[in-house]
Amino acid sequence: MDLHDLVMAWTPFGSSMVFGVILLFSIKKILDYKAKKRVERSQVGAQLSLLILTVSFIIVLILATPLSENTKGQLLSLIGILLTAAIALSSTTFLGNIMAGFMIRTLRKFDPGDFLRVDTYFGRVTELGLLHTEIQLEDKDLAIIPNLHLVTRPLKVIHSNGTLVTENVSLGYDVNPNDIEAALIKASEKTGLEESFVHIMSLGDYSVTWRIAGFLKETRKLITTKARLRKMMLDCLHNNGIEIASPTIMNQRVFPETTTFTPKIKYRSNSSENNDVEIEELIFDKADQAETIENLKDQINELDKKIEALKGDERSETIKVLENLKGLRDRLHKRLKEQLEKKN
Numbered sequence: 001m002d003l004h005d006l007v008m009a010w011t012p013f014g015s016s017m018v019f020g021v022i023l024l025f026s027i028k029k030i031l032d033y034k035a036k037k038r039v040e041r042s043q044v045g046a047q048l049s050l051l052i053l054t055v056s057f058i059i060v061l062i063l064a065t066p067l068s069e070n071t072k073g074q075l076l077s078l079i080g081i082l083l084t085a086a087i088a089l090s091s092t093t094f095l096g097n098i099m100a101g102f103m104i105r106t107l108r109k110f111d112p113g114d115f116l117r118v119d120t121y122f123g124r125v126t127e128l129g130l131l132h133t134e135i136q137l138e139d140k141d142l143a144i145i146p147n148l149h150l151v152t153r154p155l156k157v158i159h160s161n162g163t164l165v166t167e168n169v170s171l172g173y174d175v176n177p178n179d180i181e182a183a184l185i186k187a188s189e190k191t192g193l194e195e196s197f198v199h200i201m202s203l204g205d206y207s208v209t210w211r212i213a214g215f216l217k218e219t220r221k222l223i224t225t226k227a228r229l230r231k232m233m234l235d236c237l238h239n240n241g242i243e244i245a246s247p248t249i250m251n252q253r254v255f256p257e258t259t260t261f262t263p264k265i266k267y268r269s270n271s272s273e274n275n276d277v278e279i280e281e282l283i284f285d286k287a288d289q290a291e292t293i294e295n296l297k298d299q300i301n302e303l304d305k306k307i308e309a310l311k312g313d314e315r316s317e318t319i320k321v322l323e324n325l326k327g328l329r330d331r332l333h334k335r336l337k338e339q340l341e342k343k344n
Contacts, residue, residue, distance in 0.1 A: 114157055117157075119153060158222065162218075172206075241260070
């Protein structure tokens with residue numbers, strides 16, 4: 001075979017490769033661009049489409065090679081065997097994370113902005129990907145967790161629609177239970193919790209363990225609220241003359257019987273009760289941004305449905321409502337674009 005024949009034989013393969021690379025690159029750019037504009041909840045569909053196109057491109061390249069039909073058949077059989085083996089091993093491999101990602105998206109048990117606890121990790125979800133889920137931890141760092149790990153471990157999800165905030169404290173048997181309950185309820189109410197209640201968790205050898213619980217509507221302030229609740233518990237218990245000290249401490253240290261273990265002054269002044277820094281604004285900035293983006297996408301989706309339902313109605317009042325809805329949608333699109341630009 002001379003050079004001319006060789007070039008002619010490999011021309012379809014070279015053309016297919018160049019065309020395929022350009023096509024895949026262009027599709028990726030288009031998907032990335034549309035990801036900023038569209039109102040989907042994740043890029044799982046786009047990533048899967050790109051994966052399927054890549055596999056198809058490899059098959060087309062094999063078919064375009066100037067090899068014998070027997071060799072092409074063997075290569076295609078090899079690809080089939082590899083895909084079959086990959087699917088068989090998907091529980092612990094790359095495809096396992098893809099399948100787990102689809103499972104997470106199908107179940108929809110948590111969304112960006114929700115608090116999530118898995119093993120020793122606790123934070124707010126910032127991204128739901130095809131292969132992994134990203135959460136922002138309490139120290140503001142990001143944790144990348146494979147989706148397969150999430151579907152094989154128990155998860156604790158705190159949704160944005162509210163949760164119970166609890167805290168325990170051990171107090172002596174000599175304190176009136178009614179006084180304790182009143183002080184703890186007051187601490188919970190001053191913290192801003194609703195529907196507060198008190199439980200006795202255990203009766204120990206030297207002290208009683210009490211638990212105060214209250215409902216928090218805005219879970220994005222969870223960490224600040226827990227810290228504030230502890231401060232309010234100290235304040236209310238001490239101001240009511242209730243000691244927070246184990247009797248074993250008093251038995252081991254010699255004090256006069258009239259000595260109490262409460263501060264000489266109030267634990268907190270009234271002027272500083274509402275001046276706590278909400279640390280969530282500092283540590284969960286990316287999670288807040290992800291939640292804002294998802295909320296904007298949801299609002300745009302709802303407006304699209306309303307606009308579509310009103311199309312075709314020629315009444316003047318309907319046309320005016322339609323114009324208002326379109327104006328609101330344009331403003332939300334502008335805000336969404338600003339948030340996406342900040343994110344990128």
